[in-house]
Amino acid sequence: MSDKVRLGFIGSGGIVRSHLEQGLKDFPDVEFAGWCDLNAETAAARREQVGGHGEVFVDAQQMLDVVKPDAVYIMLPPYAHGPAEELVIARRIPFFVEKPVAIDLETAQRVAEGVERYNLLTSVGYMTRYRKSVQRVRELLGTQKPVLLHGGWLGGGPAKYEGIWAWWVQKDKSGGQFLEQTTHTIDLARYLFGDVRSVYAAPVRGCRERPPFFTIEDASMVQLQFRNGAAGNLYSSCSTSVGGGISLTLWATDMKAEFTGWEHTVKIMLPDGETINIPGEQNIFAKEDRAFIDSVKAGANRGILATYADGLKATQIAVAANRSMDTGEVVEL
Numbered sequence: 001m002s003d004k005v006r007l008g009f010i011g012s013g014g015i016v017r018s019h020l021e022q023g024l025k026d027f028p029d030v031e032f033a034g035w036c037d038l039n040a041e042t043a044a045a046r047r048e049q050v051g052g053h054g055e056v057f058v059d060a061q062q063m064l065d066v067v068k069p070d071a072v073y074i075m076l077p078p079y080a081h082g083p084a085e086e087l088v089i090a091r092r093i094p095f096f097v098e099k100p101v102a103i104d105l106e107t108a109q110r111v112a113e114g115v116e117r118y119n120l121l122t123s124v125g126y127m128t129r130y131r132k133s134v135q136r137v138r139e140l141l142g143t144q145k146p147v148l149l150h151g152g153w154l155g156g157g158p159a160k161y162e163g164i165w166a167w168w169v170q171k172d173k174s175g176g177q178f179l180e181q182t183t184h185t186i187d188l189a190r191y192l193f194g195d196v197r198s199v200y201a202a203p204v205r206g207c208r209e210r211p212p213f214f215t216i217e218d219a220s221m222v223q224l225q226f227r228n229g230a231a232g233n234l235y236s237s238c239s240t241s242v243g244g245g246i247s248l249t250l251w252a253t254d255m256k257a258e259f260t261g262w263e264h265t266v267k268i269m270l271p272d273g274e275t276i277n278i279p280g281e282q283n284i285f286a287k288e289d290r291a292f293i294d295s296v297k298a299g300a301n302r303g304i305l306a307t308y309a310d311g312l313k314a315t316q317i318a319v320a321a322n323r324s325m326d327t328g329e330v331v332e333l
């Protein structure tokens with residue numbers, strides 16, 4: 001590998017724009033080699049964002065074979081995963097993949113097996129893990145028992161069905177709000193409280209007039225039982241015009257922690273009235289990307305906090321919730 005890590009992108013939409021804007025564009029040790037998107041204009045827009053560097057492709061295989069990147073960013077909607085990962089794994093290329101890693105468990109398991117077989121470096125876009133607030137709470141949890149948590153993503157949903165919102169409201173494309181968006185909080189719950197044993201989910205539908213292609217739930221409430229005995233409740237809604245935002249509140253034997261907002265500012269309450277406040281970061285993508293690029297350069301993990309195995313586990317929980325919404329039954333993992 002030269003001094004610079006040569007990157008290829010598969011999927012070059014909104015989230016790629018954010019990663020570039022928030023820092024990746026200015027990393028001195030990165031070279032933008034290839035931009036792939038089904039829509040060539042979208043790929044070309046990303047190329048323009050980095051001063052015209054890199055070639056535009058509409059076919060991922062062609063990009064990989066022509067450009068031969070050192071690492072690949074797979075930035076696809078949930079329904080599109082699988083073929084891109086297989087191409088990348090076949091060439092033994094380390095990859096960063098945005099959350100959620102797949103819409104179904106079979107795809108995620110197949111990819112996870114390939115990653116394991118070749119011991120590939122991977123990073124999954126659960127950027128919240130990199131926050132100081134989350135790290136501090138995790139550290140405190142190391143010496144006490146988790147008890148309860150609740151939290152979720154509550155909003156009004158899309159006003160127009162364009163860009164991401166065109167596929168987001170279609171259950172067979174996004175997997176629903178819990179799988180696609182609340183996945184950040186699923187992962188955070190796992191990161192802080194540990195693995196999940198069973199899932200029960202209640203869907204909420206029919207709250208608003210929707211176009212026929214709007215097939216996701218209006219809201220859902222998902223009950224989690226953790227393997228260590230703790231319990232959690234995660235809610236999602238795209239039906240409340242007054243919002244509600246992003247939050248996670250947890251209790252352990254000697255702590256209450258309240259995370260609020262996308263940036264996950266935390267207020268931690270400890271025994272004897274001790275309180276710790278940690279503001280969340282506005283820019284977190286750069287930290288996550290730095291860890292991935294450093295790891296690719298070293299050929300070993302240098303700070304990646306969520307790997308494909310974590311992506312698989314979050315998918316497993318979300319897919320179980322979708323099954324529970326359909327059947328009304330508790331799903332054991």
Ligand SMILES: NC(=O)c1ccc[n+]([C@@H]2O[C@H](COP(=O)([O-])OP(=O)(O)OC[C@H]3O[C@@H](n4cnc5c(N)ncnc54)[C@H](O)[C@@H]3O)[C@@H](O)[C@H]2O)c1
Binds near residue numbers: 036
């Ligand atoms: N980490 C975060 O906070 C965060 C925020 C937003 C989105 N995301 C995730 O990023 C992923 C992408 O979201 P987005 O906002 O960029 O969506 P988007 O719709 O803006 O972009 C997706 C792009 O993928 C392209 N595409 C689809 N199938 C393809 C294929 N087979 N080959 C090549 N290109 C293909 C589309 O043409 C589109 O341009 C989603 O999984 C989403 O959940 C993560």
